[in-house]
Amino acid sequence: MSNMETAMRETAARLLTEGRVALVLGYEAGSVPFKTAPTFVERAEDVGRLVWSPFCTNNLAVYLPKLKGVGRVAIVAKGCDARSAVTLIQEHQIPREQVVIIGLHCSGMVDVDRLAPIDGSLAGIFISMEADGRLTVASGDGRRTLAVGEVLQERCRVCAYNTPAIADEILGDPASPMPASADPFAVVAEMERLPAAERQAFWRTQVERCLRCYACREACPACYCRTCFADKAAPRWLSKANTVDENWMFHAVRAFHLAGRCVECGECERVCPMDIPISKLNRLLDRDVRERFGYVAGLDPEGVPPLGTFRPDDPDPGGHEG
Amino acid sequence: MSEAGHLYVPNLAVIDRVVEETWDTKTFRAVFTDERIRKDFNYHPGQFQEVSVFGVGEATFCLASSPTRAGFIEFSAKKVGAVTIALHELSEGETVGIRAPYGNWFPHEELRGKHLVFVGGGIGMAPLRSFLNFCLDRRNDYGHIDIFYGARTPGDLCYTREFDAWRNAPDTSLYLTVDRGDDRWSGKVGVVPAYVREVAPSPEGTVAITCGPPIMIKFTLPELTKLGFTDEQIITTLEMKMKCGVGKCGRCNIGSTYVCLDGPVFTYAQLRQLPPEF
């Protein structure tokens, strides 16, 4: 058991015992070694369920708006998750005083696909954590020991907020910043180098396979609308027929609705069963919101998302084409 | 069922009369465009249909008319969703699609010779009206008929134009009540279950048929039980969200019972066997 795990359980037990929170949102062991599952701990004697590993990928902030009415909630939060919580506080989805953020120093989450042995199957795989933080993966092919850094999720590689920007308690040793060599907006620049027609073809090919299972939306803490535009019957913005055009609109609108609100936790892309590179869209708006409005989502609970406000001296389109 | 094509092809019908029942409910009378279907179409009281407004979609309605009055079918629609809103905007002469008849029905054969107690609330009167008018048209087949019908206000009562015919039918009593009266209402004020208790119809050789808002059903059942009605003597009809009407689309099941095929008409005894998910 890692120190972080011990500290997390102690903190959770203390918060529950002292009656400061009614529930702790955290991770429990998953059904296989490379998965964890969100869990809801309501009694101090159950904190032993809580785990911490580089497989705690879910953004638990998604549950905060759904837990209204249970009382004050503590959330185990990586840097990205804490930013999501901040966004929810900003947008009055949860009152600041109703959430206790247990921030964790994070060294990144594993991209499970990168663990697959030669036959591509993760069936029967066994994973253990070494004392130095490296992972030993045992499968039919034998054993491999590798550093988490070698198998990180893309979003973690370019993360600049692996230390929670806001937290009520912070656990663990300060994590070293992620390698600065990675430019979070490189994917955007790469896309922009393509001619418009190719960009269009690229995105249409990507969204063509969208099943409209809405896993992206449901896994997203910022997608808390009671009725999503995609489900509205009157007006019917979107047809339930998942043709390319409809899928295109779904992803375009969803991306825009997240402009200035998305914290790049990357869960939408991770949960997409069809491997649609959703983050590539969000990343663009993240960059443009920074450039146009000097704003970064999820850092300041008092802040106002940039599309929810304006300044009289904002740059003017003034006859130019945007 | 449509003869051309597949299970999901409706027959075309023209709306030839629209009656404004209440502020939010209209009754539509539809006549099949195809003369042969018009002649051959037959159904039983209690069955349902899928009605479509082309371009908006399909919705489920019980047949509110009686098969004894042939040549047309009727259904009543309360404005609650996209299809019913579109229906309310239709005028006479416009075309709808109809897939019908679906589901089981009130066991009118078995009920011959029995006394009947109808207990309806609001638009829940629609399926009862089908069976009621059926019975009145075959008046000698059935015993005494009690009709309890209630709504929130006098303005929420449907089929008011037929009240006289119901009231004046031989060996038939009509008990109307509203939760809240108004200046012109001189009748009973109170909820339906209380009225049932007060009138206290005898369960002897009687079957009660009820349909209405869940809250009315919930309080009516114990009253009937107290009067001595067994679960087998109480019949109701369920409203579930449906799309296909033919047991394929998978949304109206309660456990392994498909309301569109095995229902919508159930005895209270049958309902007790089902998981409580309706």
Added chain:
Amino acid sequence: MSQTQPAMSEGAAQRAWEPVIVAFLCNWCSYAGADLAGSSRLHYPANVRVVRVPCSGRVNPMFVIQCFKRGFDGVLIAGCHPGDCHYAKGNYYARRRMPLLQDLLGYLGVEPGRIRFDWVSASESGRFAEVVTGLTEAVRKLGPYSRPVPIASPTLPTELEPVHE
């Protein structure tokens, strides 16, 4: 399945392609400006289909995305000049949203030249004509906004295939 034809008959499309542009005009300024342009008999291309909206701030970005989903060639959003908004600040909100929307659509392959966000007051009939002319010409140069169907796309019966000039 939702590939609705822009308001143009197929025959016309075959003869000569003309861009079809949707113009969202604020009721208080730009619509009045367009009206004045009409009554002053100013010449401007007849390619725009006007949608009158209460305010440029009322233009939900989904309106614009919907236009491109349906295959229109260009979109104009015009409202009162900053400071002149009938609702005091609607156009300020629009001024934040629309450029960002343009960024996103550009990234998705809708050339920025197909979207124009601008101010036109009630008295600026000439300016309205200019803006419409400018946008129409820009769109004409870009050509039709066509949406190729990826190969893997589920095939629909022929009559439901997207029809596009």
Added chain:
Amino acid sequence: MSAVILRKSDLPAWARRLLASYRVVAPVGEGEGPVRYQPLASDGAVVLDGLRPLRAPKEHFIPQVEPLLTFQGSGKAVTIEPMAAMESATVILGVRPCDARAVTRLDDVFLGRKEADSLYEARRKATLLVGLACATPSWGCFCTSVGGSPAGTEGLDLLLTDLGDRYHVAVLSGAGRELTADPVFGSATDADAAAAEERHAAAAARMPALFDAEAVAGKVEWEAPVWMRHARRCLACGACSFLCPTCHCFDIQDEVTGEGGVRFRCWDTCQFGEFTRMGAGHNPRPTQTERLRQRVSHKFKYLVEEFGRMGCTGCGRCVEACPVNIDIRSVLREIEGGER
């Protein structure tokens, strides 16, 4: 059961010859995203290696979007044109045993349960299934726990087993025999049969049964904490159902296109809150707890009551696709163990 041999190098030639008389649908991996069963062009690259594709061939039998009819006009002058059933003879290559078995479960619903759905029926009757025995289980796989096998033959016309440079081809039906009436097929020896069986056994050995599905079916209860325990973290997406080879629920919708429009059906799922919500707002399944109970009970109890066989073939796609690790195997094990 007879068997023949197909050299791997002859597979493209056979596929091309099939294309002369059939639409050939096969797992195609070119391009973006997961491997998907698609109509094969004459130069298409079939992917018969690796794990079972993430997308089942279900979409061939129940397309995600299927037009039902078109309509034209308004007022009195409305006409409708029903969609004709698709009957072009089709061969699906490389169907995994779990997915072929799943098609027989779709049959229960679309061919049985009162009237047959003629649109489905036409496609089903015109389609032959050429299976491929699984050599390597994916991590979510559990076919052996629900009465299946990585080399199961239910629903198949042929079953291919990879023997390195060639396929052992078990002939399972008369129609399958006709498909093998082609010079590329050679005769199979006893040694080939033994080799195939060895492969089958090796694959099965990698996935011991995790629970007794029959026992589970008898223990599925209405009121049980297992539902809430797992459903609490459910996000209400449709990934499990949409990837499931037996989930078949659909919605029917209209869409206006100019002067007329089209009525189509499209996949829907009991996991969406809208699924059972009625116009006036009442919802018999108001939370994910009822929805999870529905999905699991439907497969393991209701369909068993109705058709005598369960609606899950253990393909494991729901297990792998769930964003929050709701693993149906864990749910079932808990039900079996009485940890309710």
